[in-house]
Amino acid sequence: MDHSKEVEDALSIHTESTKLPDEAPDNQDLESQLGHQPAPEEKTPTDPNIVDWDGPDDPANPMNWSTGRKVGAIGMTRPLASTIIASGAEDVLVTFHSTNQTLGAFVTSVYLLGYCFGPLVIAPLSEIYGRTILYNVCNAFFFIFNIACAVANSLGSLIVFRLLSGIAASCPITLGAGSISDMVPLEKRGLAMVFWIMGPVLGPTFGPLAGAYLAQAKGWRWIFWLLTILSGVVFVITLLLMRESYAFVLLKRKTERLRKETGNSHLRSVLDTGRTNKDLLKFSIVRPTKLLFLSPIVFLMSLYLAIVYGYLYLLFTTFPRVFQDQYGFSNGAVGLTYLGSGAGAFLGLFFCGAVSDRLAKALKNRNGGDHKPEYRLPLMFIGALIVPASLFLYGWTTEYKVHWIVPIIATAIFSFGLFTVMMPTTTYLVDAYTTYAASVTAAATVIRSLLGALLPLAGSKMYDALGLGWGTSVLGFIAVAFIPVPFLFWMYGERIRKSKLFRVHF
Template identity: 50%
Template sequence: MATTSRDFGNEPPPQQQDSGEAGRQHHVDEHPEAGATIHDSSASALPGDETKAETAGTGQDSQEEAERDPNIVDWDGPDDPANPQNWTPRKKWANIAVLALITFMVPLASSMFAPGIPQVLSDFDTNNPSLATFVVSVYILGLAAGPLVLAPLSELYGRVIIYHVGNVLFIIFTVACALATNINMLTAFRFLCGLVGAGPIAIGGGTIADLTTLQQRGTAMSVWSLGPLLGPSIGPVAGGFLAQAEGWRWIFWVLAITAGVITIASLVVLRETHPGTLLERKTRRLRKETGNTNLRSKLDLQIPPRTLFLRSIVRPSKLLLLSPICLVLSIYSAFVYAMIYLMISTFTFVFQDNYGFSEGIVGLVFIALGLGMLFGVAVQQAIGNRIMKHLADSRNQGKPKPEYRIPPTLLAGILIPVGLFIYGWTVQYQIQWAVPLLGALLAGMGICIINISTNLYLVDAFTVYAASALAASTVLRSIFGATFPLFALQMYDTLGLGWGNSLLAFISVAMLAIPPLLFYCGEKLRSHPKFQVKL
């Protein structure tokens, strides 16, 4: 992740700097992707401090000398319009809206195909439901692998090129799915669709951080998070009727057409936001104009691209394995996210077998999960920022901490097991179909709130390495989402729908201990020397 030594620590306070230096400090304080920390008590010791120390190397004197280096290219003061955080609200939200559409499209494709599974079994002469379920979940394995490569590439070449290339390849592989002649071919192209489509999920949070300040981030992150959460639950609604009317292949044709429209919108609207890429472009332009070959970007680590790429690939894994905060939050987020795909992959079988729903009607049951997601976003927006501001004012002299993002998850953590209990036992005894869907709605609310809150926590807590922390969480979440549906039908066959969902509910009850633990001990864990990860 591109940065320089003077981005961290020991700089004179803003009031002692001239306007140019103040502008640079303003950018660094608020921009996690630019190699900065949020200067409050919660950021006193963040993962990667050892790397910062190595980069700083020579101390205060060399930092001040670097500040005066005329060959360093930075933003032109705090109001530089080239800085994405200074873009007009219209331009910011246009980029966020298109990014949200792309991020919605990718998870939509993961589940829209689900209602067509019985037709696939028939067309390809197989009666193995686990294999058909794998065709759905293999897409999520692609989403798990993609971030490990795409996130580092975005730091080398910028974010927009990742979005555009990914969109085009996604269309190509989706068309290949529509033309598949056997289930092995379909499975392979589904994996490739997930792999190339992972870009907005892998680096979308980084783009949000590029564009927004800490105070703006909650709303923007909620809008962007709707895609991964709402897409999987809306897809089967359209997919069910489409499969019934035109067959499962037309699901992929419609996805390809929709992706084509969104790709055109992204080509027109999306602009580069990665500060390292933007400053590097500015540096190259100034070198050409001035003939000064010594100019270099403030965010240039002067590390060979291959070394930077390899470091960036390893970083998410190191955070996941060595940072207890990242690990615990990722496991919690991954478990609740897996509930979406477990329900999505089994709704068709459960409601057709227990309630006799047709292929078209069974798609409508996914609306309950989608409504739960929407209600979850509304609740998160209504209480999330207010709670954070209240806690900051009452406990920390108005300075926000990542832990202040946690309280909404306390409510959400209760909704999930309640929803699973209602869904499981009412389907078990075939109580009127609206009641189990109420359970799915409650679970969807809880899932949405927890995912948005954990994403915000990771961005606020890991600042400099927010993209890597989100990539680590996304990888684990996708692995859980891909593997849980594989054993769902067998679990239901063995335990029944009531006890099968109760088992998942009991696990989610045990996880209720995680939010209070992070709220009261999260800052200590982040600042403890034992858990400082050298990145």
């Protein structure tokens, strides 16, 4: 694929894959109904008043940036913060003279509730003002609220500051996929998505391990001082080095500069829709919600991902019950049990990184050279089968007190399955909604984080009532019910995306 095609992929949402074949040429396609800008060639590129990139090799185009300039530094710190306090929750309750175990769990999970609120505002703002300003503002707030957590003088204030830090921390999770779609050509996007997803999967895994030893050695407040130090370093790095990557904003700035230089007030960006920022915000603010509830693809894929991701946090709540109470591990040793999940995630990372783009390219070449978002889904077939199998293995080996290494292996298998569900799901949605990847990622992040925050709160009572075997089997049966989802969209996804019935109007 030449560079001009890469630019088209970066600035549109696959007009060919979303336009109905039987439509008249002047009918609106799904792109325009979603508020998407037409591709550059549709805006009469010979018009001298249209401002576009200076050819396919324009160095200002983020698609042409060097690899070093495309590497981000904020993918791991935020997810790490989501679970790092889990091992110190008991110490928090002791400090504030509370015995409420639900509140203790909520100190950890309330962070994810912030992921439910932040994306709904951050994503649309980024599609108007750009990615960089949102990254920098949220990085600053994340730094401040971690300090507030470290010095909190009550359990209530700690929970509020954790919520606010979670809202700020949702920025890289929300905008990461959009930044990737800004800079990485479609054929290489799978590998880039692997490294972006590494944060949300590995961060929660290694957080409890770091938190367990730090809380034991220095107390729970030092957990937040560590996060403050890490977030401060990231803030300085991104403030100095991060550059804007969103094509809509870059071309808008270029247009404004050329207007001043030439005095031609008729110049306009090739991506200009003619709407004011107020109108754009009005359209953009509802886009994630409408995509989530009116698009069956976005809803079902996001719900499936949310359930599997929520299981990760729910399983983590069982580790003290299983490895400390049942197998007699110390507090520090319980933290080490999370490494099984981390190992599985690493295996999933390498597997998906090696296979994703190659498989999509092979399917593209086999089917006439046209890429379809559905070519990302075959990897998900594997994860859909592995996730329920690993849940059954974990549940019944812990129920019958099989040697402790077996349930740890089960968590490794689960994390491998989680990665092979999460990566193709996210890449599929980004490929289908490239320009507005931030909005579709926000929609998925909201529901994923909501279940990640709430499921652990119900875990203790469920396992008290059903035991480890049947309690985890309930999760497994739900996962079994979702096995057909990737197969459904593999066969009918393109037809659903083209169907008039499922068009989303803004």
